[in-house]
Amino acid sequence: MSAPIDYLLFEEATGYAVFKVKLQQDNIGAKLKEVQSQISDLGNFSKMVELVSFAPFKGAAQALENANEISEGLVSDYLKSVLELNIPKGSAKKQIVLGISDKNLGPSIKETFGYIDAVSNELVQDLLRGIRQHGDKLLKGLQEGDIERAQLGLGHAYSRAKVKFSVQKNDNHIIQAIALLDQLDKDINTFSMRVKEWYGWHFPELAKLVPDNYTFAKLVLFIKDKASLNDESLHELTALLNNDSGLAQTVIDNARISMGQDISEQDFDNLLVFAKRVVSLTDYRKSLYNYLEDKMHTVAPNLSELIGEVIGARLISHAGSLTNLSKQAASTVQILGAEKALFRALKTKGNTPKYGLIYHSSFIGRASSKNKGRISRYLANKCSIASRIDNYSDAPTNVFGQILKKQVEQRLNFYDTGAPTMKNSDAISEALALYNDLDVEMGDASDDEKEEDEKKEKKEKKEKKEKKEKKEKKEKKEKKEKKEKKEKKEKKEKKRKSDDDESPKKKKKSK
Structure with a gap:
C-alpha cells in the first residue's frame, strides 16, 4: 500500500497553490461511483482538502517562464520559494508526500528538497481534478472567469513560444x-x-x-x-x-x-x-x-556543400524538418524517397532498394554500376553527419561539408584506383582547424570593426561637445547683449525721469 498523501501542488495559469490533504480516499474504492461523486460535490470535497497557500504570478511573463520550466521538468526559483514556505520540513525517516500532476517534475523536486517525495498516481490525479473543478471557490482572491482567461492567455503565449523558431534556422x-x-x-x-x-x-x-x-x-x-x-x-x-x-x-x-x-x-x-x-x-x-x-546556404550549409541545394532541400522536405533528418540513421537517409519500393521488396521478399532521393546526386552518377550501392551508402553516411552538424551548430559554416565532400571524392577514387580514403578522425580534425582559422579571421575583422566603431563614437562625441560649447557660447553672448540692452534702456528711462522732474523747477525760476 502506498504512503498517504500529505500535500498537493496545484499548478495553475494564475499561480501555484498548495493544499493539505485532510481526508484521503481508499485506493481500493477510489473508482467507485459513490467515491467519484464526492469529488464532484464541493461540500464533500472541501472536507478532503484545505488550502494552505495560493501564490499568484506577478504577470503573464512570469507565468510563461514557470510554464516553460515545468514543461522541461525543472523547479523554478518561484516554485522553490513557494514549497519552502508552505511545506514543513520532514526528516530522512519520515518524508513528506507531495502529490503533483506532472511526473517529470518529481525527480527535480526530490533533488531540490531531500525530505519531499513527489508522487503522481491515479489518486493524486483525482484530487487535482476536484481542485480544478472547484478552483473558483477554493482559491481565494479569484473571481469567476479569471482562471479561464488566464489559461487562454498562457496557452496562446506558450504555443507561440514553442512554435517560434530562429529566423536564421527556419527550415519551413x-x-x-x-x-x-x-x-x-x-x-x-x-x-x-x-x-x-x-x-x-x-x-x-x-x-x-x-x-x-x-x-x-x-x-x-x-x-x-x-x-x-x-x-x-x-x-x-x-x-x-x-x-x-x-x-x-x-x-x-x-x-x-x-x-x-x-x-x-x-x-x-x-x-x-x-x-x-x-x-x-x-x-x-x-x-x-x-x-x-x-x-x-543559411540553414544547412554543410548539407548543401556536400550533396547540392536541391537534393538537400528534398531530403529536408521528405524528412519533415532538418531536426527530423538529423535524427535519422544513415541507412534511413539512404532510402528516403524509395519507401514504396522498400515495402514492396519486403512484402515480396525481393531485393531492397539501394538509394532514394540521393540517386540524383552526381556522385552516384559517376560511380560504375557495381559500385552505385556502395557509394550511396557512404554518401548517406556523410549526409547524416552533415545534417547533424547543421542542425546543432550555432554559427552556419560550410567547412565540414567541404571536407565530407572531399572524403566522398576520395572514396570514388578508391573504387577506381585503390588509393586510401581519409579517416573520419583526420577529416574532422582538418575541418576543425579550418573552422578555427575562419573564427580567427572573423574575430580580427570584428576587432577592426570595433576599432572603427570606437573611432566613430569618439568623433561623434567630439562633434557633439563642440556643438554644445558653441551653443553655450552663443547663449552667453545673447544673454550678455540682452543685459546690456536692458541696462541702456533703464539708464535712458532714469535720465528722462530726471529731466521731467527738473523742467518745472526751471520754469519757476524763469518766472
Whole structure:
C-alpha cells in the first residue's frame, strides 16, 4: 500500500497553490461511483482538502517562464520559494508526500528538497481534478472567469513560444520552396507544350528550330504574326537566340515559306497573354531557385556543400524538418524517397532498394554500376553527419561539408584506383582547424570593426561637445547683449525721469 498523501501542488495559469490533504480516499474504492461523486460535490470535497497557500504570478511573463520550466521538468526559483514556505520540513525517516500532476517534475523536486517525495498516481490525479473543478471557490482572491482567461492567455503565449523558431534556422520555408519549385517545373512544362501546340497552327516550323520552352515563348511574344518578320528583325531576333545569327536567319527564312495558317487578331491576343504568363512563370522559377540556394546556404550549409541545394532541400522536405533528418540513421537517409519500393521488396521478399532521393546526386552518377550501392551508402553516411552538424551548430559554416565532400571524392577514387580514403578522425580534425582559422579571421575583422566603431563614437562625441560649447557660447553672448540692452534702456528711462522732474523747477525760476 502506498504512503498517504500529505500535500498537493496545484499548478495553475494564475499561480501555484498548495493544499493539505485532510481526508484521503481508499485506493481500493477510489473508482467507485459513490467515491467519484464526492469529488464532484464541493461540500464533500472541501472536507478532503484545505488550502494552505495560493501564490499568484506577478504577470503573464512570469507565468510563461514557470510554464516553460515545468514543461522541461525543472523547479523554478518561484516554485522553490513557494514549497519552502508552505511545506514543513520532514526528516530522512519520515518524508513528506507531495502529490503533483506532472511526473517529470518529481525527480527535480526530490533533488531540490531531500525530505519531499513527489508522487503522481491515479489518486493524486483525482484530487487535482476536484481542485480544478472547484478552483473558483477554493482559491481565494479569484473571481469567476479569471482562471479561464488566464489559461487562454498562457496557452496562446506558450504555443507561440514553442512554435517560434530562429529566423536564421527556419527550415519551413525550404520545405515550401522546394515543393513550389517541383510544382512550377510541372506547370511550366505543361503550359509550354500548350503554347507550342497553339502557336504551331500558325508557325509549325519554329518548334523544331527552337526546342527550348522559355526561348520559344519569348519568340512567340516577339514574332507574333510570322508575316511581320523581315531582314530588319534579324538583329533583335539574334539577341533573343543567344546571339546565334545563323539560327535567326533560318527562322526568318522559314517564316516566309511556312505552311501554317493565319490566325485572327482575337486569337492572337489570347495566345500572347498565355505566352506572357509562361515567360513570367519561368522568370519567377529562376528567382525562386536563387532564393532556395541562399536559404539552404543559411540553414544547412554543410548539407548543401556536400550533396547540392536541391537534393538537400528534398531530403529536408521528405524528412519533415532538418531536426527530423538529423535524427535519422544513415541507412534511413539512404532510402528516403524509395519507401514504396522498400515495402514492396519486403512484402515480396525481393531485393531492397539501394538509394532514394540521393540517386540524383552526381556522385552516384559517376560511380560504375557495381559500385552505385556502395557509394550511396557512404554518401548517406556523410549526409547524416552533415545534417547533424547543421542542425546543432550555432554559427552556419560550410567547412565540414567541404571536407565530407572531399572524403566522398576520395572514396570514388578508391573504387577506381585503390588509393586510401581519409579517416573520419583526420577529416574532422582538418575541418576543425579550418573552422578555427575562419573564427580567427572573423574575430580580427570584428576587432577592426570595433576599432572603427570606437573611432566613430569618439568623433561623434567630439562633434557633439563642440556643438554644445558653441551653443553655450552663443547663449552667453545673447544673454550678455540682452543685459546690456536692458541696462541702456533703464539708464535712458532714469535720465528722462530726471529731466521731467527738473523742467518745472526751471520754469519757476524763469518766472
